[in-house]
Amino acid sequence: MPAGSENPRSNGGGPAVLALDPWTAGPAPGKPHQLLTEEERARLATIASVVRFKKGAEIYRGGDPTNAIFNIVSGVVKSCSGTDGDHIVAFLFPGDLLGLSAEGAYVNSARAITPVTAYRLPTAVLQRRLSKDALLEYHVICKLCQELRQTQRHALLLAHRRAEVKVATFLQLLEQLQLARDEPDGEIYIPMDRSDIADYIGMSLPAVSRTFRKMAERGVIANRNRHHTKVLDRAAFERIVMGGREARGVTKSAAE
Amino acid sequence: MPAGSENPRSNGGGPAVLALDPWTAGPAPGKPHQLLTEEERARLATIASVVRFKKGAEIYRGGDPTNAIFNIVSGVVKSCSGTDGDHIVAFLFPGDLLGLSAEGAYVNSARAITPVTAYRLPTAVLQRRLSKDALLEYHVICKLCQELRQTQRHALLLAHRRAEVKVATFLQLLEQLQLARDEPDGEIYIPMDRSDIADYIGMSLPAVSRTFRKMAERGVIANRNRHHTKVLDRAAFERIVMGGREARGVTKSAAE
DNA sequence: CGACCGATTGATTCATGTCAACAGCAGTGG
DNA sequence: CCACTGCTGTTGACATGAATCAATCGGTCG
Numbered sequence: 259m260p261a262g263s264e265n266p267r268s269n270g271g272g273p274a275v276l277a278l279d280p281w282t283a284g285p286a287p288g289k290p291h292q293l294l295t296e297e298e299r300a301r302l303a304t305i306a307s308v309v310r311f312k313k314g315a316e317i318y319r320g321g322d323p324t325n326a327i328f329n330i331v332s333g334v335v336k337s338c339s340g341t342d343g344d345h346i347v348a349f350l351f352p353g354d355l356l357g358l359s360a361e362g363a364y365v366n367s368a369r370a371i372t373p374v375t376a377y378r379l380p381t382a383v384l385q386r387r388l389s390k391d392a393l394l395e396y397h398v399i400c401k402l403c404q405e406l407r408q409t410q411r412h413a414l415l416l417a418h419r420r421a422e423v424k425v426a427t428f429l430q431l432l433e434q435l436q437l438a439r440d441e442p443d444g445e446i447y448i449p450m451d452r453s454d455i456a457d458y459i460g461m462s463l464p465a466v467s468r469t470f471r472k473m474a475e476r477g478v479i480a481n482r483n484r485h486h487t488k489v490l491d492r493a494a495f496e497r498i499v500m501g502g503r504e505a506r507g508v509t510k511s512a513a514e
Numbered sequence: 515m516p517a518g519s520e521n522p523r524s525n526g527g528g529p530a531v532l533a534l535d536p537w538t539a540g541p542a543p544g545k546p547h548q549l550l551t552e553e554e555r556a557r558l559a560t561i562a563s564v565v566r567f568k569k570g571a572e573i574y575r576g577g578d579p580t581n582a583i584f585n586i587v588s589g590v591v592k593s594c595s596g597t598d599g600d601h602i603v604a605f606l607f608p609g610d611l612l613g614l615s616a617e618g619a620y621v622n623s624a625r626a627i628t629p630v631t632a633y634r635l636p637t638a639v640l641q642r643r644l645s646k647d648a649l650l651e652y653h654v655i656c657k658l659c660q661e662l663r664q665t666q667r668h669a670l671l672l673a674h675r676r677a678e679v680k681v682a683t684f685l686q687l688l689e690q691l692q693l694a695r696d697e698p699d700g701e702i703y704i705p706m707d708r709s710d711i712a713d714y715i716g717m718s719l720p721a722v723s724r725t726f727r728k729m730a731e732r733g734v735i736a737n738r739n740r741h742h743t744k745v746l747d748r749a750a751f752e753r754i755v756m757g758g759r760e761a762r763g764v765t766k767s768a769a770e
Numbered sequence: 771c772g773a774c775c776g777a778t779t780g781a782t783t784c785a786t787g788t789c790a791a792c793a794g795c796a797g798t799g800g
Numbered sequence: 801c802c803a804c805t806g807c808t809g810t811t812g813a814c815a816t817g818a819a820t821c822a823a824t825c826g827g828t829c830g
Contacts, residue, residue, distance in 0.1 A: 278617045279617065279618075280580075280614065280615065280616050280617055280618075281580060281616070281617075281618060281637055281641060282618055283617060283618040283619075287617070288617075324536075324537060339666065339670055344670070345669075345670055345673050347666045347669055347670065348666075358536065358659060358662075359536065359659045359662045359663050359666070360536050360537070360659075361534045361535065361536055361537075361539060361543070361544075362535075362536075362537060362538055362539040363539075365663060366666075381537055385537060388648070388652065388655075389648055389649075389652065390648065391648070392644070392645055392646065392647070392648045392651055393645075395648055395651040395652060395655065396644065396645065396651060398655055399644075399651065399654055399655055399658060402655060402658035402659065402662060403614060403615045403616075403658065405662055406614075406615045406658065406661055406662050406665060407615050407621060409662060409665040409666055409669060410595065410603045410604075410615070410622075410665055412669050413601075413603055413665060413668050413669045413672055414595055414600070414601055414603070416669055416672035416673055416716065417601050417672055417716040418716075419716075419786090419787075419817090419818095420817085420818095421817080421818070451776070451777085452776075452777060452778095453776075453777090460672065460673040460674075460675075461818080461819090462818070462819055462820075463776090463777080463778095464777090464778075464779080464780095464818090464819080464820085465817095465818055465819075466777095467777060467778050467779080468778085468779080468818090470778095471778080471779085484776090484777075484827095675785085675786095675818090675819075676785080676786095677785080677786070707808070707809085708808075708809060708810090709808075709809085717786080717787090718786075718787055718788075719808090719809075719810095720786090720787080720788085720789095720809090720810075720811080720812095721785095721786060721787075722809095723809060723810055723811080724786090724810085724811080726810095727810080727811085740795095740808090740809075
């Protein structure tokens with residue numbers, strides 16, 4: 259593997275898991291950090307193999323026996339519910355774990371939406387490691403808590419009625435992920451295509467298109483192309499995300 | 515509350531965690547079972563205290579420091595996003611863990627929607643237990659995977675457009691939970707009120723009401739009262755849940 | 771250069787949100 | 801024990817906004 263081309267924080271020799279600690283606040287609150295120690299990563303590397311998927315490739319299918327779980331090094335993966343591509347339940351990024359929530363068999367189907375590099379960890383040997391390594395198990399717990407929060411935020415997004423709120427919230431989500439990974443281009447990179455977005459945020463594809471256009475027309479965002487956009491009017495953007503709900507941000511401490 | 519009225523599988527001396535094993539299929543596939551051994555439950559009982567909340571009581575508030583997590587013995591809890599009661603992200607039932615997905619502070623707010631009995635496990639001492647007990651940690655992982663799946667199903671529910679599909683799916687969810695807990699009355703018990711349902715499935719309260727009435731008019735369900743309903747026409751019910759999508763059930767093995 | 775797939779845009783329909791009035795139950799106080 | 805009052809839930813009329821259908825455009829790959 260060419261070490262230079264990928265995110266430095268995800269490399270350096272072995273699987274990397276980015277998440278927050280559920281119980282103790284880290285140095286940068288709200289910002290996921292590397293959970294695994296160098297030693298853990300090195301040990302995991304001995305049981306892991308590097309696999310690559312090209313854009314659009316299926317990583318596993320729901321219902322298949324769980325042979326391995328994956329840890330993304332680079333690229334983006336979509337996780338779809340059920341055997342069929344019913345609905346996108348999650349986008350997975352570098353530092354994420356893939357194929358966990360199973361019961362002897364994968365419950366979701368995973369597909370690469372960009373070229374993907376990942377570590378493949380066979381469940382059998384991983385399970386043995388886990389049963390002996392309490393710290394590693396703890397880190398898996400941390401990661402699962404993070405995934406759970408992420409999924410809850412997704413549910414929150416889906417609960418909104420207005421298209422603008424959904425799209426803006428989605429963009430904000432992408433932006434925050436990039437900030438967390440220290441890739442602030444000033445603009446937001448959108449790896450997935452419009453139909454994936456539509457699926458994820460629970461709207462029709464035309465509605466997504468329209469919403470992007472409307473926000474651009476109003477000067478809230480600027481779309482350089484289909485995969486790169488930029489927030490021009492940050493205030494208006496945040497206002498849309500807040501969606502009708504009065505801004506209940508910092509201005510509320512011990513009141514209520 | 516009289517001790518005899520509670521679910522026997524949740525009692526018998528200590529915290530109980532109901533979930534599936536992510537990697538190995540249990541005796542009854544798809545059916546959550548007790549993860550903790552009697553010994554584990556007994557040991558946890560020594561660090562746990564029993565707490566009771568009356569209907570509507572707040573269990574914890576988002577943003578508060580995470581002092582303890584809870585394990586529900588009886589009753590139903592709603593978990594709302596954020597400090598405010600923004601949106602219901604989950605309903606928690608006996609055997610569920612409460613207050614896990616946090617980062618030094620609770621991220622969600624929890625409130626009892628029926629009288630609730632629960633074990634209270636202080637995080638400090640629990641953390642010490644976890645770091646020494648790999649098996650217990652493994653069981654927490656199992657539970658988290660189950661919660662994750664549950665939340666993904668919630669997202670799936672929210673993604674649907676038609677009101678009937680949402681309500682029917684929600685009822686099915688409640689029914690499955692009751693079946694998993696061996697409480698098949700023949701009718702579905704709905705612990706939460708209409709506004710909670712509306713919040714959870716992402717609809718307005720009037721729309722929920724209408725949908726219940728329409729399904730009753732069509733003879734699909736029968737509403738004994740606000741908290742008890744029954745599926746009359748199972749075929750029509752399943753058809754609604756499948757929602758337009760052609761029934762892609764068993765009739766699809768090695769095709770595609 | 772041509773064809774195909776993803777994306778955009780437009781016209782139309784209809785489901786659901788919203789607002790508002792009412793009904794039914796529950797808890798309260800006489 | 802009964803009446804009152806307040807809240808939760810029901811029902812109706814109306815408007816809005818997104819889904820749907822369908823045509824076109826643009827980029828990409830052969």
